[in-house]
Amino acid sequence: MGALDEKAIVITGGAGTLGRAYARAAANEGAAILVNDVNAERAEHVAESIREAGGRAQADSSSVESWDTASEIIQACLSHFGRLDGLITSAHRTSFGPIWDLTEEDLDVTLNAHVKGHFACVHHAALVMREQRSGSIITVGSRALNGLPGVSTYAGAKGAIMSATFSWALELAEYGVRVNCINPAAMLGKGEPAEHMRWHWDFSVERVGWSEPVPSANSVAPLAVYLLSDHAEWITGQVVFLSGDTLALLDHPREKRFAFRPEGWSLEDLCLHFRDTIGANLEMPGMDVPIYPWRNGVGRDS
Numbered sequence: 001m002g003a004l005d006e007k008a009i010v011i012t013g014g015a016g017t018l019g020r021a022y023a024r025a026a027a028n029e030g031a032a033i034l035v036n037d038v039n040a041e042r043a044e045h046v047a048e049s050i051r052e053a054g055g056r057a058q059a060d061s062s063s064v065e066s067w068d069t070a071s072e073i074i075q076a077c078l079s080h081f082g083r084l085d086g087l088i089t090s091a092h093r094t095s096f097g098p099i100w101d102l103t104e105e106d107l108d109v110t111l112n113a114h115v116k117g118h119f120a121c122v123h124h125a126a127l128v129m130r131e132q133r134s135g136s137i138i139t140v141g142s143r144a145l146n147g148l149p150g151v152s153t154y155a156g157a158k159g160a161i162m163s164a165t166f167s168w169a170l171e172l173a174e175y176g177v178r179v180n181c182i183n184p185a186a187m188l189g190k191g192e193p194a195e196h197m198r199w200h201w202d203f204s205v206e207r208v209g210w211s212e213p214v215p216s217a218n219s220v221a222p223l224a225v226y227l228l229s230d231h232a233e234w235i236t237g238q239v240v241f242l243s244g245d246t247l248a249l250l251d252h253p254r255e256k257r258f259a260f261r262p263e264g265w266s267l268e269d270l271c272l273h274f275r276d277t278i279g280a281n282l283e284m285p286g287m288d289v290p291i292y293p294w295r296n297g298v299g300r301d302s
């Protein structure tokens, strides 16, 4: 008995580093997989490898980046397998550069692949799952949503995906449909990283202090299988991070420090009391650095 027997699952970006690991792991647990990826050749290769291993899989090369083609992805799963039980939105394209260097095109590249791609695919999956009153959707975030200099289009897109995930989980819970987000960390699968990931790798290790060895994509796949499966039927609206040996749950972004003035807050009050009330122990944004360095003023030495 597999954890995903009888289920049909769409994986977008299914030929990518993580997508293909999710696809193979889910197929090993009995799921039929629609391997979606704009790289048709690689999608077919992943599907073929699943079939050769005795599983069920079909390739699809529609783009996640438009409402119509996202609909085609979901429809392809229904027409090949007769059902839709899960969706993992793992398609990925991004732009790089500090905010002053970004172009409108840079913004469109990342937002279309990630934000629009998520909304379009989740919309069409939700139409089916809401009607059948079951389903598990896994959106894909990143720790970059905490703030990652040089990749703000990506970090911003991931923040949007996280907030949308919370909203979708709340909207769909009464219909028995779950929506969770995985924040993976697996820079390298087996073999060499793709060229754009090489930059990301250097960036992560040197600038963000990522420790080596960076875990393989296969190490993240069990979390995806778990969240897709009925073992996780009680879990929705969560953002789960997995990196090698470390499994973590992201706090929901709620206000955590409060200060009250019955008469409200004037500029003078803020100048007088911000530092001693909610401003005590400010945290620095970003993926790893916990110490707030700007207590003496941004741009000045602390």
Ligand SMILES: NC(=O)c1ccc[n+]([C@@H]2O[C@H](COP(=O)([O-])OP(=O)(O)OC[C@H]3O[C@@H](n4cnc5c(N)ncnc54)[C@H](O)[C@@H]3O)[C@@H](O)[C@H]2O)c1
Pocket: 012, 013, 014, 015, 016, 017, 018, 019, 036, 037, 038, 039, 062, 063, 064, 065, 089, 090, 091, 092, 093, 113, 117, 140, 141, 142, 143, 183, 184, 185, 186, 187, 188, 194
């Ligand atoms: N690899 C990591 O360590 C890591 C860390 C944090 C978050 N993530 C997230 O995980 C997801 C997958 O990352 P990855 O490392 O596997 O990326 P990847 O670049 O290896 O794979 C992404 C795949 O998406 C496909 N794709 C691009 N545009 C598409 C489109 N419009 N429609 C369909 N497919 C499209 C690409 O052809 C590629 O095969 C992304 O959302 C990424 O942000 C990855």
